[in-house]
Amino acid sequence: MGNVLVLAEHRQGALRDVSFEMLAVAPKIAEELGGEAVVLLMGSGMDDMAKKMTGYGLKVMVVDDPAFENFNAEKYQMALSALLDDLKPSVLMVGHTAQGVDFMPALAVEKKLPLVADVVELAFEDGTLKATRQLYSGKVNAVVAFKPADTFLVTFREGAVEAPEASAAGDVEKLDSPLKEEVPYRKFVEYVEAEVGDVDITQSDILVAIGRGLKEDKNLPMVEELATAIKADIAGSRAATDAGWIPHDRQVGTSGKAVKPKLYIAMGISGAFQHLAGMKGAKTIVAINKDPEAPIFTVADYAIVDDMFKVLPKLTEKLKELK
Amino acid sequence: MQTFTEKYDLLGCIQCGRCTGGCPVTVRADLNVRQFVNDAYDEDKLEELAKLAEIWDCTACHTCAVRCPKGLKPLEVLIGLRTMIVESGKVEPTVRDALQSVLLEGNPWEKSRATRSDWMEGLDVRIADPDEPVENLFFVCCTIAYDPRVRAVAQNMVKLLNKAGVDYAFLPEDESCCGSEVLTLGEEGLFEMQVEDNTEYLNEFKAERIVTLSPHCFTTYKTHYPDLKTPVVHYTQLLVDLLNDGKLSWKGELPKKIVYHDPCYLGKQGGIYDEPRELLKSIPGAELVEFERRRERSLCCEGGGGKMWVESESKKERLSDTRIKDAKELGAEIVAVACPFCVLTLEDSMKGLGYEEEMRVAEIMELLGELMET
Ligand SMILES: Cc1cc2nc3c(=O)[nH]c(=O)nc-3n(C[C@H](O)[C@H](O)[C@H](O)COP(=O)(O)OP(=O)(O)OC[C@H]3O[C@@H](n4cnc5c(N)ncnc54)[C@H](O)[C@@H]3O)c2cc1C
Ligand code: SF4
Ligand code: SF4
Numbered sequence: 001m002g003n004v005l006v007l008a009e010h011r012q013g014a015l016r017d018v019s020f021e022m023l024a025v026a027p028k029i030a031e032e033l034g035g036e037a038v039v040l041l042m043g044s045g046m047d048d049m050a051k052k053m054t055g056y057g058l059k060v061m062v063v064d065d066p067a068f069e070n071f072n073a074e075k076y077q078m079a080l081s082a083l084l085d086d087l088k089p090s091v092l093m094v095g096h097t098a099q100g101v102d103f104m105p106a107l108a109v110e111k112k113l114p115l116v117a118d119v120v121e122l123a124f125e126d127g128t129l130k131a132t133r134q135l136y137s138g139k140v141n142a143v144v145a146f147k148p149a150d151t152f153l154v155t156f157r158e159g160a161v162e163a164p165e166a167s168a169a170g171d172v173e174k175l176d177s178p179l180k181e182e183v184p185y186r187k188f189v190e191y192v193e194a195e196v197g198d199v200d201i202t203q204s205d206i207l208v209a210i211g212r213g214l215k216e217d218k219n220l221p222m223v224e225e226l227a228t229a230i231k232a233d234i235a236g237s238r239a240a241t242d243a244g245w246i247p248h249d250r251q252v253g254t255s256g257k258a259v260k261p262k263l264y265i266a267m268g269i270s271g272a273f274q275h276l277a278g279m280k281g282a283k284t285i286v287a288i289n290k291d292p293e294a295p296i297f298t299v300a301d302y303a304i305v306d307d308m309f310k311v312l313p314k315l316t317e318k319l320k321e322l323k
Numbered sequence: 324m325q326t327f328t329e330k331y332d333l334l335g336c337i338q339c340g341r342c343t344g345g346c347p348v349t350v351r352a353d354l355n356v357r358q359f360v361n362d363a364y365d366e367d368k369l370e371e372l373a374k375l376a377e378i379w380d381c382t383a384c385h386t387c388a389v390r391c392p393k394g395l396k397p398l399e400v401l402i403g404l405r406t407m408i409v410e411s412g413k414v415e416p417t418v419r420d421a422l423q424s425v426l427l428e429g430n431p432w433e434k435s436r437a438t439r440s441d442w443m444e445g446l447d448v449r450i451a452d453p454d455e456p457v458e459n460l461f462f463v464c465c466t467i468a469y470d471p472r473v474r475a476v477a478q479n480m481v482k483l484l485n486k487a488g489v490d491y492a493f494l495p496e497d498e499s500c501c502g503s504e505v506l507t508l509g510e511e512g513l514f515e516m517q518v519e520d521n522t523e524y525l526n527e528f529k530a531e532r533i534v535t536l537s538p539h540c541f542t543t544y545k546t547h548y549p550d551l552k553t554p555v556v557h558y559t560q561l562l563v564d565l566l567n568d569g570k571l572s573w574k575g576e577l578p579k580k581i582v583y584h585d586p587c588y589l590g591k592q593g594g595i596y597d598e599p600r601e602l603l604k605s606i607p608g609a610e611l612v613e614f615e616r617r618r619e620r621s622l623c624c625e626g627g628g629g630k631m632w633v634e635s636e637s638k639k640e641r642l643s644d645t646r647i648k649d650a651k652e653l654g655a656e657i658v659a660v661a662c663p664f665c666v667l668t669l670e671d672s673m674k675g676l677g678y679e680e681e682m683r684v685a686e687i688m689e690l691l692g693e694l695m696e697t
Binding site: 272277278 | 416417420421432433469470471472630631632633634636638641667671674675
């Protein structure tokens with residue numbers, strides 16, 4: 001049929017960003033296929049969410065069934081299996097999330113359909129759909145073609161593209177629940193909130209990290225000023241948490257947390273092996289250290305060899321100007 | 324399946340409390356190992372016990388095992404409980420990543436296996452070959468191979484062996500983690516696999532002895548590898564033999580007050596107390612002083628037992644801080660150790676206490692290396 005079916009994901013009553021992000025990709029692919037992009041929402045009490053999803057000029061199909069009140073991979077698999085038979089879309093797109101990876105492989109096996117996981121880009125080349133995925137922590141892009149099939153399955157990475165601007169309202173179509181029987185194995189037990197402190201540094205986009213070079217806590221406001229200016233969270237080495245300058249849940253490293261921000265600014269941190277292990281996932285690393293031999297410079301993309309107390313105020317000032 | 328009680332001989336316990344009495348971490352954490360030995364008898368309680376945070380405070384120092392009059396290993400009850408948590412998958416991501424890295428890359432530091440021998444760069448190292456018999460086959464240790472802070476232990480060893488004309492070879496980059504930390508983190512299945520793989524791998528080489536650079540590998544091979552054919556020694560044992568044979572000589576002087584810290588894995592667990600001291604005494608100009616808590620009573624630095632990947636909830640003074648303060652009181656200028664983990668814990672405390680100007684933490688091989696060159 002040429003349609004691209006996008007499964008909108010939600011958790012605890014809120015739509016996930018990836019649901020919107022996929023809408024930046026799906027219509028273009030549908031156009032090439034001579035079909036249209038259609039949003040699928042499954043849940044219980046879906047009116048509000050359906051309204052939000054209609055803002056993109058696309059048809060939204062809603063399955064409203066109390067059986068979907070809580071996520072259950074087995075129910076999703078059963079329902080999608082029936083819907084694929086009914087709707088025969090050319091592509092089914094689902095977020096590459098804890099939910100998506102829970103049922104898509106099983107669905108692919110059940111329906112004998114090709115699945116490409118963790119896709120960051122979808123495009124048409126030579127008349128066929130090609131998916132791009134990343135290898136070696138993003139250092140290599142691999143372009144993957146699908147085996148010929150009626151439907152291609154895709155799990156799409158969160159944050160890979162920007163969500164489109166909202167546009168005209170689309171229609172809502174209510175579907176009968178495809179769930180006709182009880183699922184045999186999986187049962188929803190409870191929803192466990194992740195235990196996090198005030199800030200979860202593993203989720204931060206920008207981190208300003210301090211080490212023993214801070215010397216004393218009266219120097220902290222300078223760092224906080226920079227962090228505020230660039231909307232960063234503050235993290236640090238074990239030396240910084242041991243000194244009590246920041247709480248333990250802000251420690252980066254083997255006995256702390258592994259972080260993967262877009263920007264990591266390390267100041268007064270020597271770059272011990274146990275620290276580097278926790279921040280190697282950062283996209284861009286800026287290091288400020290007065291010792292040119294400090295190991296932190298072996299991993300830094302930008303190195304500032306100077307006294308952090310001289311650099312900090314100037315950096316903050318410049319960054320404020322840029323705003 | 325063995326029950327907990329059978330596996331750890333819990334009925335052998337007389338609840339004398341010597342284990343808890345000697346346990347060093349009781350001063351900073353809520354851990355009461357005797358209580359665990361008592362409570363683990365009730366199989367219905369195990370799941371609750373496994374959820375207690377303090378099971379992760381144990382450093383596997385083995386003080387409790389050394390002191391138990393009934394020959395029990397109380398710490399193993401704690402590790403058994405960790406195993407339950409590991410099996411349920413509810414471990415810290417840091418622990419999960421370290422274990423996964425051991426499985427995939429043969430080291431817990433999430434480093435590529437292909438770079439394991441990078442420390443050899445620029446050195447004239449003899450590499451072991453299963454077809455060539457050798458006297459001393461060296462096993463490096465993941466931490467020494469990868470952490471730049473302690474790489475000098477291996478690098479200086481190569482220089483020393485070349486100079487002394489010793490018949491040696493180092494294992495190539497397919498050397499894999501001994502499993503010391505895997506064992507104490509409670510990943511029983513992975514550890515069993517490591518024992519099997521490493522035994523097969525090491526038995527291929529024709530060596531008179533395997534020389535380990537880290538006491539963690541030393542103790543693990545000695546106590547948990549029953550089918551290993553080649554005897555295992557710690558490097559300090561080999562060096563003392565070389566010293567007595569007149570094969571080692573030092574060029575410079577080190578007129579400093581040195582205190583030796585007995586690593587738990589070398590002393591309490593490996594029974595090696597004298598060799599490191601003999602090496603230090605051989606240093607011209609050095610004055611060796613002793614901690615009050617030394618040898619079997621040595622204070623644990625909290626580096627073992629998987630602590631590299633699990634932080635204590637306790638905010639109380641780290642044992643490594645206490646140790647460095649003790650060293651300061653003795654007027655020690657160098658705290659010498661024979662373990663890469665002790666270097667990391669003690670040096671961090673030394674810096675944290677602000678003694679960087681007047682004190683140094685060093686692995687014995689770092690000191691010996693400098694005396695060869697000067
Ligand atoms: C069991 C164990 C687990 C560990 N786990 C972790 C962990 O999870 N995370 C972690 O971070 N560490 C961990 N460590 C500690 C680690 O080994 C290092 O000791 C620690 O990371 C050092 O912290 P630091 O870089 O802040 O301090 P230092 O190593 O003391 O470095 C301070 C740096 O600040 C620089 N500096 C000083 N003043 C200035 C100035 N005015 N301007 C600019 N630069 C300045 C100095 O040149 C120096 O490089 C662990 C250690 C052990 C033993
Ligand atoms: S020292 Fe041994 S016998 Fe005594 S309480 Fe501890 S485990 Fe039991
Ligand atoms: S091994 Fe050491 S830290 Fe662990 S319980 Fe025994 S004495 Fe305490």
